[in-house]
Amino acid sequence: MLYPIVFIALVASPLALIARLPARSLIAWGLAFIPLTLFGLTLTQAGPVLAGEQVVEEISWVPALGLNLTFTLDGLSLLFALIITGIGTLIVGYAGHYLGADSGLGRFLAYLMLFMGAMLGVVLAGNVLTMFVFWELTSVTSYLLIGYKHDYPDARRGALHSLLVTGGGGLALLVGLLLLGQMVGSYEFRDILAAGDQLRAHSLYPAAVILILLGCFTKSAQIPFHFWLPGAMQAPTPASAFLHSATMVKAGVYLMARLSPALGGTALWDVTLAVVGGATMTFAAIVAMRQFDLKAMLAYTTISMLGALTMQIGLGGKYGAEGVATNILAHALYKSALFMLAGVIDHECGTRDLRRLGGLRRYMPQTMVITALALLSFGGIPIMFGFVAKELMLEAALETDLGTTFSTLAVAAIAITAIAYLITGWRLFSNTFLGQRSTAAMQQHVADPTPGMLIGPGVPAILSLFIPLVLLAPISTLIAAASAAIYGRPLEVELALWHGVNPALLVSLSAIVIGVAMFRFAEQLANMRGWPTWLRGDMIFDRLIERTLTGATVLTRTLQEGRLRRYILITALTMLIFVGIPFISFGLGTIRFDLDPQLQFYEILAAALIPIGVIATIKARTRLGAIIAVGVVGAMVALLFVIFSAPDLALTQLLIEVLSTVFLLLVFSVLPVRFESFSSVWVRQRDAIVATAVGILMGGLVLATATNDSFAPLAPFFLENSLDKGKGANVVNVILVDFRGFDTLGEITVLFIALLGIYGLLRLRQGKDDVTPERVETTATEPLSEPVDTQR
Amino acid sequence: MLPLLLMLSIFMLFRGHNLPGGGFIGGLLASSAIILQMVAFGPKVARWILPVNYLIVAAFGVFFGALWGLPALFAGLPYMQAFWLPEPIPGVGKIGTPVLFDIGVYFTVIGVTTKIALLLVEEPILFPLPEMKSVPVDHQEEVA
Numbered sequence: 001m002l003y004p005i006v007f008i009a010l011v012a013s014p015l016a017l018i019a020r021l022p023a024r025s026l027i028a029w030g031l032a033f034i035p036l037t038l039f040g041l042t043l044t045q046a047g048p049v050l051a052g053e054q055v056v057e058e059i060s061w062v063p064a065l066g067l068n069l070t071f072t073l074d075g076l077s078l079l080f081a082l083i084i085t086g087i088g089t090l091i092v093g094y095a096g097h098y099l100g101a102d103s104g105l106g107r108f109l110a111y112l113m114l115f116m117g118a119m120l121g122v123v124l125a126g127n128v129l130t131m132f133v134f135w136e137l138t139s140v141t142s143y144l145l146i147g148y149k150h151d152y153p154d155a156r157r158g159a160l161h162s163l164l165v166t167g168g169g170g171l172a173l174l175v176g177l178l179l180l181g182q183m184v185g186s187y188e189f190r191d192i193l194a195a196g197d198q199l200r201a202h203s204l205y206p207a208a209v210i211l212i213l214l215g216c217f218t219k220s221a222q223i224p225f226h227f228w229l230p231g232a233m234q235a236p237t238p239a240s241a242f243l244h245s246a247t248m249v250k251a252g253v254y255l256m257a258r259l260s261p262a263l264g265g266t267a268l269w270d271v272t273l274a275v276v277g278g279a280t281m282t283f284a285a286i287v288a289m290r291q292f293d294l295k296a297m298l299a300y301t302t303i304s305m306l307g308a309l310t311m312q313i314g315l316g317g318k319y320g321a322e323g324v325a326t327n328i329l330a331h332a333l334y335k336s337a338l339f340m341l342a343g344v345i346d347h348e349c350g351t352r353d354l355r356r357l358g359g360l361r362r363y364m365p366q367t368m369v370i371t372a373l374a375l376l377s378f379g380g381i382p383i384m385f386g387f388v389a390k391e392l393m394l395e396a397a398l399e400t401d402l403g404t405t406f407s408t409l410a411v412a413a414i415a416i417t418a419i420a421y422l423i424t425g426w427r428l429f430s431n432t433f434l435g436q437r438s439t440a441a442m443q444q445h446v447a448d449p450t451p452g453m454l455i456g457p458g459v460p461a462i463l464s465l466f467i468p469l470v471l472l473a474p475i476s477t478l479i480a481a482a483s484a485a486i487y488g489r490p491l492e493v494e495l496a497l498w499h500g501v502n503p504a505l506l507v508s509l510s511a512i513v514i515g516v517a518m519f520r521f522a523e524q525l526a527n528m529r530g531w532p533t534w535l536r537g538d539m540i541f542d543r544l545i546e547r548t549l550t551g552a553t554v555l556t557r558t559l560q561e562g563r564l565r566r567y568i569l570i571t572a573l574t575m576l577i578f579v580g581i582p583f584i585s586f587g588l589g590t591i592r593f594d595l596d597p598q599l600q601f602y603e604i605l606a607a608a609l610i611p612i613g614v615i616a617t618i619k620a621r622t623r624l625g626a627i628i629a630v631g632v633v634g635a636m637v638a639l640l641f642v643i644f645s646a647p648d649l650a651l652t653q654l655l656i657e658v659l660s661t662v663f664l665l666l667v668f669s670v671l672p673v674r675f676e677s678f679s680s681v682w683v684r685q686r687d688a689i690v691a692t693a694v695g696i697l698m699g700g701l702v703l704a705t706a707t708n709d710s711f712a713p714l715a716p717f718f719l720e721n722s723l724d725k726g727k728g729a730n731v732v733n734v735i736l737v738d739f740r741g742f743d744t745l746g747e748i749t750v751l752f753i754a755l756l757g758i759y760g761l762l763r764l765r766q767g768k769d770d771v772t773p774e775r776v777e778t779t780a781t782e783p784l785s786e787p788v789d790t791q792r
Numbered sequence: 793m794l795p796l797l798l799m800l801s802i803f804m805l806f807r808g809h810n811l812p813g814g815g816f817i818g819g820l821l822a823s824s825a826i827i828l829q830m831v832a833f834g835p836k837v838a839r840w841i842l843p844v845n846y847l848i849v850a851a852f853g854v855f856f857g858a859l860w861g862l863p864a865l866f867a868g869l870p871y872m873q874a875f876w877l878p879e880p881i882p883g884v885g886k887i888g889t890p891v892l893f894d895i896g897v898y899f900t901v902i903g904v905t906t907k908i909a910l911l912l913v914e915e916p917i918l919f920p921l922p923e924m925k926s927v928p929v930d931h932q933e934e935v936a
Contacts, residue, residue, distance in 0.1 A: 648817065655820035659905060662827055666912045733814040733894070741893055745857055748900040752854045755904040759847065762911045 002057045002071035002124055005041050005081065006134075009034065009117030016109035024105050025452060028096020031109060035088035035116060042073075042081045049078050050477050052490055056126060056190075070188060072126030075481025079325060080123035080254055082478075083332045087246040087460065088116045090336070094456030095238035097449065098343050108148055108236065115141035119247040123254055128177045128187050135173070135219075135251060139166045142248050145239040146232045158231035161541060165218050165228040173215020173255075179208040189258065193488070196262040209268055212259065220252025220306045223280045227538040229303050233295040237343030240295060241456075244302040245336035250328065253309045257324055260313050261488030270402060273314025278413045280307025285420035289427070290526045294342040294352035297424060298335065301378070304417060305331045312393060313486070315400040315410060321487035323392035325479045326495065330377065330389035333460040333467075337374035338428075340457035341367060345432060347453075348446050354427065359437035363446040366454060368433045370461045375425040377464035379515075380418055380508065385464045387508070388495055390418065394504035415511045422515030427522045468497050569687070572694045580697050583704070591700065592707040603643055609636045621675060623668045631661055648733065794841065797825030805898050806891070815894035819901025826902075827909045835913045846910065850903025857896025860889040 012034050018027060045055050055073040073081070092109060099105045118141055121134030140163070147159030181187040183202045184195045192199070199205055216222075221229040229249060233240050243249060256273065263269050281304050288300030305327070312323040344367055345360070346352040361368050377386035397410035448454070467475050472495050480493035499505065518525075559570060609632060616629035634657035641650035679687075805818030830838040 648814065651813070651817045652820065655817065655824060658824055659820065659827065659909075662824075662831065663909065663912065666909070734890070741861070741890065744893075744897060745861065748854050748857055748897055751900055751904045752850050755847070755850055755907055758908055758911060 001041060001045055002055060002073055005038050005085075006071065006117060006121045006124055008038060009113050009120060011117075013110045013113035013117065016113050017106040025096035025100050025450075028105070028109065029093045029452065031096075031113075032089045032093040034113065035085045035092060038120070039082065039085035039089060042078065042085060045073055046078055046082075046478075049073055049075060050481050052481065052484070054190075058126070061130075068127050068188070069130055070126035071124045071130075072189060073124060074485045075478070075483070076254070076257060076325070076485035077123045079329065079478060079482040080250070081120060083246045083329065084116060084119050084123065087242065087332060087336045088112075090340075090456040090459055091238050091242045094241075094340050094343070094453060095236070097453035097456075098238050098347060099236060104148070108145075108239070111141055111144045111148070112239065112242065115145060115242070115247065119251065122251050126189050128181060128189060128192065131189075131255075132170075132174055132177055135215075135255075136167075136170050138248055138251060139163060139170060139219075142166075142232070142239075142243060145243070146235040148236055148239065149234070152234070154231075155234040157542075158228075158234035161228040161231045161538060164545070165225055165541075169215045169218025169225065172211045172218075176208050176211030176213075176215060179204050179211065183208065192259070193262045196265075196488075199262055200266055205263075205266075206268055209263055209266075209272075212255070212263070213269075213272060216252035216256050217276065217310075218252070220249050220256075220310065221280075221303050222252075222276050222307060222310060223283060226280060226284060226303045227541060230296055230299040231538055233299045237295070237339060237346065240299075241336045241339030241343070244299065244339060245332045249302065249306055250332075253306060253313070253324070253328070256310065256313050257321075257486045260316070260486055264313070264316060270314045270316055271406075273310050274400075274402060274406060274410065275314075277307045277309070277311030277314055278410055280304065281311055281417050282307075282413045282420075285417040285424070289420045289424045289522075290528070291424075292354045292526070294345065294354065294428065294432075295339070297354075297428060298338055298342060301421065301424060302335060304421075305335070308393060308414070308417065311410065311413075312396050315396045315402065315406075317396060317399050317401060318483075318487060318491060319392055319396040319399050321483035321491065322479060322493055323389070323396040324486055325482035326392050327389040328482075329475070329479070330385045330464070333464045334374045334377040334386055337370065337457040337461040337464070338378065341371045341374065344449055344453060344457065348449060354431040357432045358435040359433070360446065361433040362437075364433075364448045366448045370454065370458050371429065371433070373461040373465055374457065375429055377461075379422045379425045379512075381512065383465070383468060383497060385467045388468050388497060390414075390508060391499065391504050394507055398503055411507060415507055418508065418511035419515040419518065422512065423518055423522050423525065426515075426519045427526065430519075430522075468495075472496070565687075569690060572690050576690070576693055576697060579701070580693070583697065583701060588700070588704075591704050594707075603640070606636050606639045606643065609633075622673050623671060623675065624673070626675075627661055627664050627668065630664075631657060634660075794825055794829055797828075798822055801825065801898075805894065815897030816901055819898040820905065822898070823902045823905035823909075826906050830909060830913060835910055838910070846903045846907035848903070850900050850907060853896045853898065853900030853903055855896070856899060857893050860892040860896065 015034075016031055021027060048055060056070065057072075058068055058070040061069045092112060095109060095112065096105065099108060102108070115138060118134050118137035122131055122138060125131035125134060143159050143163040146162055147155050149155040150159075177187075180192060180199070183199055183204055184192050186192070199208075218225040229244075232243060235243065260269070284300045284304035284307060288297050288304060291297035291300060309324055309327055309331075312320045312327065314320075315323075342352055345357065345364075348364065348367075349357060349360070351357065373384075377384035380386045380390035394411065394414055397407055397414055400407050400410065463471075476493050476495045479495060480491055483493060484491045560567070613629050613632035613636065617626050617633070620626035620629055634653060638650045638653040638657065641647075641653060677684075801818040801822035803818075804813035804821055805815055807813045826838060826842060829841060
C-alpha cells in the first residue's frame, strides 16, 4: 500500500488542472480529497508501525546499479507522511480561496501535488538512491512553486537561489550517499542503519559525513546556506506554508534524523550538528524578531526552528530524539497555521507590512483568535503543544552527552531563542490586531474571510491546543515510534504537560518572564540599525553568481575564440598533456618491436607509400595536389586492410576516402588554387612540432595496444561467439550491431548531432533574419588565419 | 548508375551480417551514389531524382535504430539484447533486431552524408551561381 501513497499524488497532479474552471474554491476542496485519501491510506498502515514494526515493499528498478524502488514505513516516515498529507489537504483547500481569482490556480495545484508526491517519496523511500531521486524532485518542483509568479523578478530570483543552493547541495549529497553505499555494500537504509559501527570506523566516514551534511544543511537552510529560504517566500502563500511547515526544508532534517543512528555518536557528527544548528537557531530567531514583513518574519522563524531541530539531533540522547519528533509536529502545526493566516491578512488587507497594518481586532475577530492560538504555541506558552515541545528541547540540552560546556551553551541559546520568539510573536500580533486602525484597513472593506479559508489555518491552530489537552496519549505513541527511529532503539515516550518543577521548566518560565517584560522595547529593537545589506547572504550569493558568469565568459572567450586553428591546437595540446604524460609514465614499457619474419615485399611497399603521401600532402603547392596526396594515404591504408584480410574496414576506408575527397573538392573549389603563406615562421614551426608530437603519440598508442599482453585479447571472444550468440558470420558487423550495439547507437546519434550543427552553421545563416547583424559581420570579417606577418 | 548503386547498397546492407558489408558500408555506398549524381548533374537534378528530405532520413535512422533496442526492455532484458526470428526470410536472410538496427545505421549514414554534401553544394556563399536562386523555393518544399 506504500506505492499508491507515493504515486497517487504524482499521477493525479494533472487532474489539478481542472481548477482552471469557474467555482475554483469548490474544485480545490474537491481536489483536497486526494491528499485526504493519502492521509487515510497512511493511517491504515499505522497499526503495525506504532507497534514497533516496519512496513517494507520492494521492486527491483535498476538492479545493475543496486537501485531498488524500496519503500519503508517506520515511525519517522509515518510522522512525516501524516504531516505532509494532513497539512497538504488543508493547503490545497486553502489555495482555492487564496488564489481563487488567479487563472493559474490549476497549474499551481498541479505543482503542489507533484511536490507533495516527491516529498512523500523522500520520507517513504527505503533505498538511499530512490530517496535521492525524490529529493531532487522536491528541489525542482519547489523551484516551480517559488517561481510561480514568474513575471516578478523577485520570484524568479528566489526560485533560482533555492534551486542553485539546494541543487548544489544535492550534488554533494549524492556523492556522500554513494560513499555510504560503497562502505556498506548496499543502498538500502536498513542495511546502512545496521552497519553503524562499521561506518564510524571506516576511513571514508568523515568525507561521507561532510558531503551528506552539506546536502542536508543546504536543504534545511542552515547557516551559511540559510539565505535562500527568505527568498522562497516569493512563492504564493499556500506554497510557502507547505514548504516551511511540512515539507521541503524538513527534508534535510528528516535525512539527518534518519541517518543519525548510523552516523551519529561521533564528535564530528554531534558537534557539527549541535554548533551549526544552535548558531542557526539563535541567529535566525534574532533576525526574525526585527522583520517588518509578516512572511519574512515567519521565514526566519522557520530557519530558526530548523536550526533547533538540527541542534537536537546533534545533542542526541533519548530526549534529543523525542525533542526532534515532537518539535517537528508542533512546528508543522503552528507554522502552517501562521503562514496561512499571513495569507489571509494579506488577502484581506492587500499588505503584509507590519507598519501598514493594525487595529484589525474589530474587523477580523475570528482570524485574531486563530492567530493568537498559533502564536501561543509558537511562543511556547504552557498548555500549548509548542510548550511541550520546548520542554523536551531543553531536556535534550540538559541531558546531552557532549559535556557541560555544550549543555550550558545550548540551554542559553534556547533561552535566547525563546525570548526572541516571544517578542516576534508579540510584534506580529500587536502590530496586526491591536492599536489604531491603520491606513491599509481604511482603504478597503476588511472582514474575516469566508469560513472555507479559515479551515486551513484553523485546524492546525486548534490542534496545537487540543493535542496537549485531549490527544496526548495517541500522539505519544506516534512520537514514540518516530523517536525510536531517530534514536535507533525502542523508546517509551510519555508526553506530559506537567513534569513537576525541574530545571527545564525554570528556564522556560524565566524566558517567558523576560520575553514578556521586553515587549515594550520590541519596536525599538526592530528599528535598530542592523547589518549592512552587502553582508546579507543572498546579496553575497548574487555576487558569487555574477562572478562565476563573468569568469565563465572570460574562460570561454580565451578557449573558444572562433578560429578553427586555435581549436585544433588546444585539442592537440590537451591530448598531449592528458594522454601523453600517463602514456610516457606507464605505457612506454609495454611497446615491443617484433618484426614479422614473413613480411612480404608488397606489404612494405604499401606501408612505405603512406609516409610518402603524407610528406607530399605537406609539400603540395596546390590544393588539388594536396587532396590527391591525401587520397594516396587513404588508398594505401585501405590496401593494407585488404592485405591483412579486413574487407569491411577496407570497404569503409575506400568509401570514406571517396566521400572526403568530394567534400574537400567542394569546399576547396572556391578557395585559391595555390596555397598562400599567411602565418609567420615560428607559428608554422610550432604547429609542425605539435602535429608531429600528436602523430608520434597516436602511433605509440596503437603500437602499445597491439603489443600489450597485460589484458586478455578480446578477439577470441568475438570470434567464438559471433555466429553462436550474434547469429552472424561477419564478426565486424556483429560487433557493431550486437555486442557493441550501444556504442554504434551513440555513434549514429553523434553523426546526427554533427549534421544538425552543420545545418545550423550553413543553412540558418542564409535566413539572415535569424542572425544579429554583428554576428554576420564578425563571421564575414573574421580572418581565416592568424594575422599576416607583413614584414616577411 | 543510381538505381544500380542503390540496389548494391541495399545488398551490402543485408549481406552484412555474414559477409563484408553492413549498414555503415551500405549507407556510405548509397550516399556516394547520390553525391555522384549531384556532382555530375548538379544538386537540382539530384533533388529531383530522389525528392526526400535527408535531414528527416537521418533523424529517422537514429530513431529507427534506437527503436529496436526496446523489445528487450519489454522482455525484462537489458536494452538492445538481440531478438531473432526463428526462420530466415527467403531472399533477405535471417531477421532480428540487430539487422533492423543496422537499417537504422544505414539511413542515418545516408541522411547525414548526403545532407552535408547538399548543404555545401547549395551554400550561396560558396557557390553564388545564378541557378542557385531557386534554393529558397526548394527549401520551402522541403519543409512542407
